[in-house]
Amino acid sequence: MEPFVRRLEAAAKKIKADLVIKNGKIIDVFNGELIEETIAITDGTIVGVGDYEGVTTIDAKGKFISPGFIDGHVHIESAMVTPFQFSQVVIPHGVTTVIADPHEIANVNGTDGIQFMIDSAKDAPLNIYYMLPSCVPATPFEHAGAILSAEDLQPFYQHDCVLGLGEVMDFPSVFNQDPAMLKKINAANLLKKKIDGHAAGISGDPLNVYLTAGIKTDHECVTPEEAYDRLKKGMYVMLREGSAAKDLVSLLPVVTERNARRCLFVTDDKHLDDLLAQGSIDYSISLSIKNGLDPILAYQMATINAAECFDLKTKGAIAPGYDADLILLNDLESVDIDQVFIKGKRIAEKGDFVVTENTTSDVSIPNNLLNTVHFKNFSVEELQLKSLENAKANIIEVLPNKIITKHIVEEIETSNGFFQPSIDKDQLKIAVIERHNQTGNIGLGIVKGFGLTAGAIATTIAHDSHNVVALATNDYDLHKATEMMKDMGGGMVVIKDGEVLASLPLEISGLMTANPFAIINDKLMDIDHALKEIGFKGNFNPFLTLSFLALPVIPELKLTDLGLFQVKDFKHIDVIL
Numbered sequence: 027m028e029p030f031v032r033r034l035e036a037a038a039k040k041i042k043a044d045l046v047i048k049n050g051k052i053i054d055v056f057n058g059e060l061i062e063e064t065i066a067i068t069d070g071t072i073v074g075v076g077d078y079e080g081v082t083t084i085d086a087k088g089k090f091i092s093p094g095f096i097d098g099h100v101h102i103e104s105a106m107v108t109p110f111q112f113s114q115v116v117i118p119h120g121v122t123t124v125i126a127d128p129h130e131i132a133n134v135n136g137t138d139g140i141q142f143m144i145d146s147a148k149d150a151p152l153n154i155y156y157m158l159p160s161c162v163p164a165t166p167f168e169h170a171g172a173i174l175s176a177e178d179l180q181p182f183y184q185h186d187c188v189l190g191l192g193e194v195m196d197f198p199s200v201f202n203q204d205p206a207m208l209k210k211i212n213a214a215n216l217l218k219k220k221i222d223g224h225a226a227g228i229s230g231d232p233l234n235v236y237l238t239a240g241i242k243t244d245h246e247c248v249t250p251e252e253a254y255d256r257l258k259k260g261m262y263v264m265l266r267e268g269s270a271a272k273d274l275v276s277l278l279p280v281v282t283e284r285n286a287r288r289c290l291f292v293t294d295d296k297h298l299d300d301l302l303a304q305g306s307i308d309y310s311i312s313l314s315i316k317n318g319l320d321p322i323l324a325y326q327m328a329t330i331n332a333a334e335c336f337d338l339k340t341k342g343a344i345a346p347g348y349d350a351d352l353i354l355l356n357d358l359e360s361v362d363i364d365q366v367f368i369k370g371k372r373i374a375e376k377g378d379f380v381v382t383e384n385t386t387s388d389v390s391i392p393n394n395l396l397n398t399v400h401f402k403n404f405s406v407e408e409l410q411l412k413s414l415e416n417a418k419a420n421i422i423e424v425l426p427n428k429i430i431t432k433h434i435v436e437e438i439e440t441s442n443g444f445f446q447p448s449i450d451k452d453q454l455k456i457a458v459i460e461r462h463n464q465t466g467n468i469g470l471g472i473v474k475g476f477g478l479t480a481g482a483i484a485t486t487i488a489h490d491s492h493n494v495v496a497l498a499t500n501d502y503d504l505h506k507a508t509e510m511m512k513d514m515g516g517g518m519v520v521i522k523d524g525e526v527l528a529s530l531p532l533e534i535s536g537l538m539t540a541n542p543f544a545i546i547n548d549k550l551m552d553i554d555h556a557l558k559e560i561g562f563k564g565n566f567n568p569f570l571t572l573s574f575l576a577l578p579v580i581p582e583l584k585l586t587d588l589g590l591f592q593v594k595d596f597k598h599i600d601v602i603l
C-alpha cells in the first residue's frame with residue numbers, strides 16, 4: 027500500500043498505526059495547553075492524536091511530550107565538527123531540526139564547501155535545512171577564499187533542504203542597491219524562498235529597507251528595544267544564546283503573550299564543548315523559564331514559532347500530518363529529556379545517542395577542502411606596529427560573551443618606534459593573516475580585555491573570511507602561532523615561549539574535523555588548561571571571542587586582513603593616532 031494511503035488508513039483506524047505513544051502529557055503548541063491523548067504514528071508521520079491502537083505501543087508513563095526543538099539559525103562549522111557528527115551532539119539535547127547557514131565553509135571553499143555540507147547532512151538523522159550564504163565575502167573590506175555570486179547560488183535552490191538566502195550582513199550593499207546583492211535577493215524572492223537578516227546595530231527607518239527587500243529575520247539584537255523595533259516592522263526576532271554571543275536573557279523582556287509567536291531561539295555559533303556540557307535549544311528553554319518566561323511560550327518559541335518562520339509545514343507540532351519528531355521529558359521547566367524521536371524512530375535516550383544503522387558518515391572529504399592555509403612566510407619584524415612616543419591608539423575592547431566590541435582610545439607603550447604590548451595595561455597585539463590568496467596581507471591591531479599574561483593564541487576560525495587571527499603578548503609567540511596554523515592545516519593553538527602548549531587541528535577548511543566529537547572535546551579541555559598557563563582568567567570563550575574580531579559587520583571596531591575597521595562608518599582607520 028502506498029505510504030500516503032497507509033497513513034490515511036491508519037488515521038481512519040482502518041489499519042493499526044505503526045506506533046502509538048500513550049499516557050503522555052502532550053504540549054499542544056496551538057492552544058498553548060497540555061493534553062492527555064494518545065499519539066498515533068505511521069511511516070514517521072503523526073496520523074492521529076486521540077484514541078488509537080498501534081502495532082507497537084510506548085507507555086509514556088505520564089512524561090511530558092514536546093515537538094522536537096528547532097534551532098532557527100546555526101553555523102554548524104562553529105561546532106568544529108561535520109554535519110553528521112553535529113547531529114549526534116545536538117539530538118540528545120532534543121534538537122530535531124536546524125536551519126543552518128554554511129557561510130563559514132563557503133568563505134573558505136566557495137560552492138564546494140556548500141556542496142560538502144549538503145552531502146554530509148544527507149547521512150545525518152537530524153533534519154538539516156540550509157540558507158544559502160548571501161555575503162561571501164561578508165564585506166568588500168576583506169579577502170575570503172571565495173566570492174559567491176547569484177549565479178553561483180542559483181543551482182543550490184533545487185535542493186529540498188535549501189530554504190532560502192542566508193543572513194544578509196552587508197547592509198550598505200542593500201541600502202545602496204548594489205546590483206550583485208539585489209540579484210541574490212531577487213532570486214530568493216522570485217522563488218518565494220525565505221531571506222534571513224543580520225541587522226547588527228541598525229534600527230529605525232534604515233531597517234525598513236531590509237523588510238521591503240523581503241529580509242524577514244534578525245538574530246543580532248542585543249537590546250529589547252532593538253528587538254521591539256524589529257517585531258513592530260514584521261521581522262521575526264531570533265533570541266540568540268551561543269558560545270560567544272549570549273543575548274537571550276537581555277532580550278527576554280521584549281517577549282509577551284501577544285508577540286511571542288514572532289520570537290524563536292537560535293544558537294548561531296556554539297562550540298562543541300558548550301553543546302556537550304550545556305546543551306543547545308534545550309538550554310535556551312530552561313534559561314528562559316528560569317528568567318521568568320512562561321514555559322508554554324518557551325516551548326512554542328523552540329518549536330512551532332521556528333517552523334512557521336521558515337514555512338516548515340510539517341515541523342514544530344504534535345498534530346496529524348506533522349512529522350513524528352518528538353521528545354519525551356521528565357520535567358518541562360528543567361527540560362529533562364528522556365527520549366528523542368525523529369520521524370517516529372527513537373534516536374536518543376537518557377542523553378545518549380542510540381546507535382542507528384549508520385554511525386559514521388560515508389561522505390569522503392573532497393581534497394580541496396583540506397590544506398587550506400596558504401600564506402607566504404613572513405618575518406617577525408613584519409608583525410611590528412609602527413608607533414610614536416606617548417602615542418594614543420584606536421583599540422578594540424572585547425566584551426565578555428558578546429560579539430560586539432567597543433572602540434576605545436588609550437595611550438600605548440612604544441619603544442624603538444614600535445608598539446609594545448603591555449600586560450599591565452592589558453593591551454595585546456592582534457594580527458589577521460590572509461590565508462587564501464597569497465596576498466601577503468597582514469592586518470595589525472591592539473586589543474584589550476583578554477587579560478593574557480604570556481604567549482599567544484591563534485585560530486583559522488575567524489568569522490567570516492576565516493583568515494588566520496592571532497592574539498599575543500609578544501611578536502615571537504605571535505609569529506610561532508601563525509606558523510603553526512600553516513603546519514596544522516588550520517585549527518586552534520596555544521603557544522608559550524615558542525612552545526605549543528595545546529592544539530586542535532581542524533583539517534576541513536581550517537574549520538572542522540571529521541574526527542569523532544569525543545576526541546575533539548578532550549583536545550578542547552587541553553586547550554582550556556593551556557589557556558590558564560598563559561594567564562587567561564576570563565569568564566568567556568577566548569577563541570570564540572577572538573574568532574569574531576575579524577567580522578566587520580558587527581559593531582564597533584574590528585580587524586580584517588586589510589587593517590582596522592570602524593563598522594559604523596564602514597571604513598578602515600589607522601591604529602595609531
Ligand SMILES: Nc1ncnc2[nH]cnc12
Nearest residue numbers: 101195224294295489490
Ligand atoms: N552572528 C554572525 N553574524 C555574521 N556572521 C557570522 N558568522 C558566525 N556568526 C555570525
Ligand SMILES: [Mn+2]
Nearest residue numbers: 193224245246
Ligand atoms: Mn549574523
